[in-house]
Amino acid sequence: SVTHRTEFQEITFDDHHYAIFNIPGLIEADQTRVDINKREIDQAFTQRPNSLIIYVFGQQNGRIRDEDVVAFNAINAAYPLNIESLLLVVNGLPATRPKNYEGEVMLMLQDIIQVPIAAERVCFLNHIDRENSNERQALRKQLLSFIVELSPTEHVKAHDIRLKVEEVAMLKKQIEEMAKEFNANKVHFEDEIRQQQKRYDDLITHQKAETESYHRIIERQAEEAKEMRQSQEAQVQQMQQQLETMQQEHQRLRDEMATKTKAEAQAMQRALEASNQAQLALMNKMVEIQSRPPTVIEQSRRPxxxxxxxxxxxxxxxxxxxxxxxxxxxxxxxxxxxxxxxxxxxxxxxxxxxxxxxxxxxxxxxxxxxxxxxx
Structure with a gap:
């Protein structure tokens, strides 16, 4: 990430505690800064070894940045990353791009990073207008649809992160040569590229269908909540009418007590006390109904x-x-x-x-x- 200090936030959701780290990128022009970044990365892994890892690749004109690959390989060598807990993100892409772009990038990544690639573990995000709330929301939903498929795993340190500033240019050159070799020979991989692209396209189609299905469930639950609230309001209205009738009867008994004998008055007093208890019970029931949530709509979970x-x-x-x-x-x-x-x-x-x-x-x-x- 473009930050010099790890940004950290803890949240609690469904009685589970989570920590979100935004960790500095590894590569800098100065070795001192690189060493500081190494310590920041080490600290995050030490504090939360059981984690999901989201690694973001930048790109230029659709081509993965060499320095991001170099940094990924250095981190992956130090903390072997598990595909079950790893999401690779290619960020800031133009909405219009070559037909089999995703399939080609996934196949190329298999050559230049030491991690097996699956369509479910690579998310391609379009460049968005940050001022456009609809585009931000769509990007967020797309990213979350990949994240929910991950399972946290423990990341055990194999050795220190090994990267020297003077090595970066050489390592970038190696990555560049590997990419050139891939592009020169990709005509031989056309079938594999198409297969990878189909897997990715099928995955996106499935995710969209699943999201739409879930939204329909949420809408149905919202409608049911509305109907239940209306039913509750009708119950309360009926109870209010009952309460008014009880109060009128209560007042009638009080008015009649003055004209009754002592024995009759005592009997009426007991009736008044019973009326008070009945009214109190009815009012408590009204409060309970009015405070009752109509339904629970859990928008955070998949069906x-x-x-x-x-x-x-x-x-x-x-x-x-x-x-x-x-x-x-x-x-x-x-x-x-x-x-x-x-x-x-x-x-x-x-x-x-x-x-x-x-x-x-x-x-x-x-x-x-x-x-x-x-x-």
Whole structure:
């Protein structure tokens, strides 16, 4: 990054604690600055060895900058990077570029960096107008769609970062020669380039479809939240009418007490006390309904799912396969509380992995949340 000191911020999300580092770039014209950058990079890895790594390559006219490759190789040699936790970003690209640009760059990167390349681990970002909020939001969504596929891994230091200023020119020349050799021979790699491009295009298409699907879920949840709020408002209005009726009856009893005998007055007093308690209970119920959130819309998570055949415990104690659940069924929820199924949402696996726990075969996607005895 274009910074001389590591920028650091801690955040908490879903009871998990995260630290975000913005680390200086490695290469400088002065060896003292290079050594300072090495220490900054070492410090970040030391503080958070279990991490995701996002490495940004700059480019000039679509060509990856040689110095960024040199810096990457030096860091990767010192802290061997795991493809499961690594995202390579090619930044600031023109929106209009050669047809198979992404496939060609991915294939070339395989030659010049010592890391296996997969379409899911290289993100190509267009140059944007920073003043345009729509373009910023689109870029953010694209980047996040890649980040959520990463899994943190521990990065163990193999040796110090080895890079001298006087070596940079030679290393850049080596990278330049490798790129030239690739370009000279890429006619022999056309099939591979097309295959890489297709993988990337398919990935982007899948990500867009998944995002649109999730947005539809969010919109549906928002509509359901609106309907639930309207239902709550109707309940409160009905309760207010009941409360007014109770208050009128309460006042009538108070007015009649003056004309009654002592025994009758005592009976009416007990009725008034019961009326007070009923009114208080009704008002508490109104407050509870008004403060109740209509629904929980989790925009930060991708849709999760169980595979067909997963058993769901019903309110009557029987089990039913999840694909046979219907709207209106009553299922058993947390703390053995019954819940009515309001709607069904069928998700497609679309290349995602399935996982299993407690010696069960795989049956759920990685995004699924589980409630345990500890929360």
């Amino acid at each position: 999760s799912c169980f595979m067909a055949g997963t058993l769901v415990r019903m309110a009557d104690g029987t089990d039913k396969s999840i694909e046979k659940i219907q709207v209106g069924d009553i299922v058993m929820g947390a703390s053995n509380q019954p819940h009515v199924v309001m709607f069904l949402d069928v998700e497609q696996l679309e290349g995602r992995y399935l996982y299993g726990i407690n010696d069960f075969p795989p049956f759920f996607t990685s995004e699924h949340v589980f409630l345990t005895s500890d929360g």
